[in-house]
Amino acid sequence: MEISEGTVSVRGRRTWYRIAGPWPAEGTRPPLLVLHGGPGVPHGYLTDLDDMTSSGRTVVYYDQAGCGRSDPLDDPAEWTPDTFVEEVGAVREGLGLDRVHLFGHSWGGMLALEYALRRPPGLASLVLAGTCASVPLLASEVRRLMDRLPAGVRETLARHEAAGTTDSAEYQEAAASFFTLWMCRLSPLPEHVARASAAVNAELYGAMLGAEWNITGTLADWDVTERLGELDRPVLVTTGRYDEITPAVVRPLVEGIRGAQWMVFEESAHLSTAEEPERYRAGLESFLSRVESDAQHP
Structure with missing residues (x-):
């Protein structure tokens, strides 16, 4: 497989x-x-998603500002959706991506919505994987999922969050109870998933989101539900059967976007691309190919 790497400014x-x-x-x-x-x-x-290349498709990834191999994002004033929307455009411009299918997972799906709602040229389609249009709605559903955990686990999480000791081993063990149910059901975690999870920028994550089940960051009030009707591109929404992005979260997203297709992966939680990779790639490629065929033969 051909791999290219580099940076854009x-x-x-x-x-x-x-x-x-x-x-x-x-x-x-x-x-x-x-x-x-x-x-x-x-x-x-x-x-x-690398294996999408077997059907002749090129897949472009980048590490958003402040994480991975990209430069730090040191000014907290820049920890806003606008910063990351600007970065999407800069990546497209820097790489000459005049026409693209835009895929966003989780927060990346929220970012994809923010970007698409600004009507940039050249978007062939939008794929929204395990994401939402309303963080307040997501927060209420995650709290409902939390209520299904044992009382002792909930108490441990709340105690350490109140004390500011979320880096403790006891807290991490309690948190794993949530993640293994509604984030990724594979055990052990695939190496590439574990590696990315271990490399999270916790400061940026906490400032913009907070805890998965206690959303307190700058995204806490983010909601574009009323604007979904503005989208005029083909849209695929995907979730796992056991996803923290529950059907109650997804329905307003799907119903608000004209013609949106919703695909559910029955053996997955939040990471369908890793939990059911072959099925996921097949479903995604089917959607993308249909979009391209429709564009050629309207």
């Missing part, structure tokens, strides 16, 4: 990218530009 910072497949992209298939989650989790957990 965004406000004097270097954003690092990795490209799987032919570069420049060949043929008529637009590349897939991948926006990872977090905020602050490097892209590596999504690299099961």
Whole structure:
């Protein structure tokens, strides 16, 4: 598999990218530009999508500012969606991605929505994987999931969060109870997922989101539900059957976007790309190919 790496400049910072497949992209298939989650989790957990190259598709990843191999994002005033939206545009411009399919997972899906709602040219389609249109709605559903954990686990999490000792082994063990149910059901975690999870920028994550089950960051009030009708591109929404992104979170997203397709992966939680990689790639490629066929034969 051909792999290309490099950096593009965004406000004097270097954003690092990795490209799987032919570069420049060949043929008529637009590349897939991948926006990872977090905020602050490097892209590596999504690299099961590399195998999309077997069908001739080029896949472009990058580490968002402040994480992975990209430069730090030191000014907390920049820890906002606007900063990351600007970065998407800079990556596209720097790499000459005139026409792309935009894939966003979790926070990356929220970022993809923010970007798409600004009507940039050249978006062939939007893929929203395990994401939401409303953080307040997500927060209420995650609290409902938390209530299903044993009382002792909930008490441990609350005690350490109140004390500011979330780096303790006891807290991490309690948190794992949530993650193994609704984040990734594979045990042990695949190496690339574990590696990305261990490399999270916890400060950036905490400032913008907070704890997974206690959202207190700058994204706490983020909600674009009322604007979903503005989207005018083909949209695929994907979730896992056991995803923390529950059906109650997804329905307003799907119903708010004209013609949106919803695909559920029955053996997955939040990381369907890693939990059911072959099924995921097949479903995604089917969608992308149909979009391209429709564009050629409207």
